[in-house]
Amino acid sequence: MVELKTERSIAEMRAPGRVVARALASVRQAARVGVSLRDLDGVAREVLDAAGATSPFLGYRPEFAPVPFPAVICASVNDAIVHGIPNDYRLRDGDLVSIDCGAKLGGWAGDAAVSFTVGRARPADLRLIETAEEALAAGIAAALPGNRIGDIAHAVGTVCRAAGYGIPDGFGGHGVGRNMHEDPGVPNEGRPGRGMKLRPGMVLAIEPMLVAGGTDDYRCDGDGWTLRTVDGSRAAHVEHTVAITADGPQILTAP
Ligand code: MG
Ligand code: MG
16 A cells, blocks of 8 residues: 655655754764763664654564564675674774665654765775765655656666665665655666656655676575675665655755
């Protein structure tokens, strides 16, 4: 079931969206060499608490998960693609960090992610992140009434593939509303003109995940959550929650 939001509901969804944007900005600012992933989770918790928001990540337990997710952010470093559990790992010079954060406020959810480097960046990492951001922008640009889910997927996938990167199989975006994960699924690769028709009032999380080594395979860590590249190459993940409107796409998680 895809719930179409009214203009008023979309306006209300900006509130959790802004909290997510603020949390991600704060985490990014706090992320330096020597800071632990657990510290970064604490930074995001403070932002959510101060806004009176709750975390849709904390305690989240989909079918595949052996334990409920224990944090308010996913912190995925280097070869971790997504779903990294913030632990005592301390950031090192040249790390590539992907942070995913969600918030619930006023009965609505928001969901976004950023990737960035810490300390002296590798040029290859900057190119990977830049391509992820280009893929996200292309996906958002395709989020137009009358287009289809496949148009978004095709836009995202084309940017990733043109740069030679892998796209983890079976992962992608989703509808956002009262809950963080709703229908429809938004794949990161697909055929244009296929899939559900986009209509004003649909709100979608678009979230490219790129694997530098070019493979689409992934493996899951012993923690049951963290997804890693099989070739050890680095990965990037960026995400926005986007409303489809008659006036074009509106990013609800923009800073
Ligand atoms: Mg997310
Ligand atoms: Mg998401």
